[in-house]
Amino acid sequence: MAKETKTTKSVPGVKGKAADVAAPEGTPVAYPHTADSLAPVPHGGNVAYVRTEMASSEAPPALASGPVAWIRENLFSSIPNTVLTLLALYVIYVIVPPLVQFAFVDAVWSGTDRTACATEQQGGVQPNGWFGACWAYVGVYGEQFIYGRYPDEELWRVDIVGLLFFGALIPLLIPSAPFKRENIIFISVVFPVVALVLLTGGHFELNGFMPTGFLFEPGMVKFWVDYLILSAIVVGIAYAIARASDKDPMPGMRGAAIFMVGIAIIMAIFAVDFGLEHVPTDRWGGLLVTMVIAVTGIAVSLPIGIVLALGRRSHMPIVRFFSVVFIEFWRGVPLITVLFMSSVMLPLFLPEGVTFDKLLRALVGVAMFASAYMAEVVRGGLQAIPKGQFEGAMALGLNYNQMMRMIVMPQALKLVIPGIVNTFIGLFKDTTLVLIIGLFDFLGQIQSSFTDPTWATPVQALSAYLFAAFVYFVFCFGMSRYSIFMERRLDTGHR
């Protein structure tokens, strides 16, 4: 039996239908109608012409499968398609080999000054006609591209802030990682305080904010006295609101008091001298500034955006009007004019003597701009929540705050995570504009390095831009992949 199957196997076209086909010559075959013709074949009986195992399938013809067939089918199926493929291959040929040649083959990886990256004609060591990337220059300037002019011996502070940030952010972005609540508190309360103290050096001067000459001379003491008065006013307002709405005043007052104490603790931390050298923001630069602007922008714009989105959907006409005007104004103007405004016009609106850090001015502009976009993203999420959710919440007796906090916002914000990530990508790319108002972000730092005659060569700009493009691409592409991943993950139901 086994021998027979083996023989049938080699017959082309026989696939599991051995009974219908004559066995190859030389094999004794019993046909049903010759012997025992009417007797049914017992199941599993030892009948010569019934196969006991399946014939394995034949390999398809060489041209119907495999890479050659795939190429034929996909790339050269018709004349227009062939033309397209050839055209596309030509485009690849024009772009890729020169790029590889420039970035890798002809690139200079080490050197101390411009001679390494200049041709003999230009006063260097490379043969004439050489055209390659100057990675030596990027390597030498690498530290400046990341930290700007931040003092060398203090760089560890930036490193710690970076480690804390990514260490807290990555578990937050992984949906299955534990301790989400603790992580959110860390990244939204503890981290900003630590980062501000570490990056600037802390030891801020607290001067008091009530009118000068009131009770004490400006200084630490006056600040705390003023703060105490302010706290008393805030707690008093909480009491008044509770009384006016026939509620027990205790919870509100306690909440206000805890809030004020929390702010006081943060203020105290800012005032403490940790012995860190003060680093003014004009020494910050490079990727550090890019990250500071992008992260602060998104962190500030999210709460403002939520408030604006709620305002735009509010039933109160004045609130809605201001929200619409605010959102449409910022969305209708280019970011660069916003930055001009915050750097030139903003100081005019402040009382005399109050000066603003250049970086802080840019941050204000970016935050306003991003808030308007964020508001529209959040509004999209709010609109996607079915009306029944609002009505259900109200039917349960929840008030507006409770309804938004416990029912609507958790659902709406979850829906707009991809939108928030996309806004962040846009903001990350837009941070480059701060170089126009004289800040040195990553691109600004690169641009300013061109003034250094030590490395001035014709390939300098192209090398640096290629490096910058690579860095921005890695960040933005990574974030957009994450956004797509979240979109798929959140896309539950409705299918």
Next chain:
Amino acid sequence: MAVTTAGESAPRVALLNDPKIRAWIVQILLLVVLVWLTYVGIQNMFANLQAANIASGFGFLNRNAGFAISQSLLDYDQATSTFGRVFFVGLINTLIVSIVGVVIATILGFVVGIARLSQNWVVSGIATVYIETLRNIPLLLQIFVWYFAVLRLLPGRRDSLDMGFLGQLNISGWYAPKPIYGDGINLVLGALVIAIVAIFVIARWARKRQEQTGEIFPVFWTSVGLFIGLPLIAYFIAGMPLSFEYPEQGNFGPRGGARIYPEFIGLLLALSFYTGAFIAEIVRAGILGVNKGQTEASHALGLRNGPTLRLVIVPQALRIIIPPLTSQYLNLTKNSSLAVAIAYPDLVSVFAGTALNQTGQAVEILMMTMLTYLALSLLISAFMNWYNAKMALVER
């Protein structure tokens, strides 16, 4: 259990628990805070301006600007032109680069978007790489790459690249052939206008006839014929009134022709390639958004591939494509303000840049600039709403 009867007064509610009263309190508080902030801000502003000895008001618009602008379609003269003229020169330069950019970006975006949907793996792969790369690199960096890196590779002024009838190209710009209009040019332009009007009339008539009799009139080829033929005939009748002045290579660079500045070329290329990547994604989404059943139903009705695409797929895809496309146009217009980084004389660069530095009147100038962009945005979105309403599904 008390039963409320008609005459009984409602139970007394605390003032703050009445939603209406609470809403008004909140709004009045908001209004008071905003008005107070504005008041303080403006007061500070006047105090600061006085301290810095800066004039206010719009009188500066009539003052002489006194600086040169490289590219200007309006008559602009460094010695006599005012800041008001600077504003319009800048605005027109912004509009030029935006309009040309929108056209190129749209063509590029449609080609790449359709290429990405191609069955051809190499073609769709190139389209994907193009889209993902350009979308994820900041526009400003792309402008720098074009302007400082790519265009700097062009030959110097003395040995320009000769592009034949396209003129000369070198590091200081593209010296394009300059059209010189003769006497009869109005006849040609008139013929062009007549051709366009005739195309509209014929299209209308053809549609009506098709609705009534079912006969199809070849509108497209007739239009092409009219559009090219009529002005061509007029051109010969008028005695060839249009000629081109070609730039000539002199000792110190090309002479004559219309010079197109490298700032313009760099900005235009960066804007078009960047926005093109976004438009490509919009186009792809629009085409994918049309249900496959539409194609199948159209085939089942006996329409071939061409008419299916033209009459069934594209109109529906356009309905999805147009709104985000308009916002990309808007983005391109706003992004053209990055011109300031490479000193292309657009509105932000010459008006909110140079003019602001010269006059110091930041508030007036920035407000004018921002309101101009705002007006452009509102105009484009008004158009978008109108178009949307026109194209929206009419449900019967």
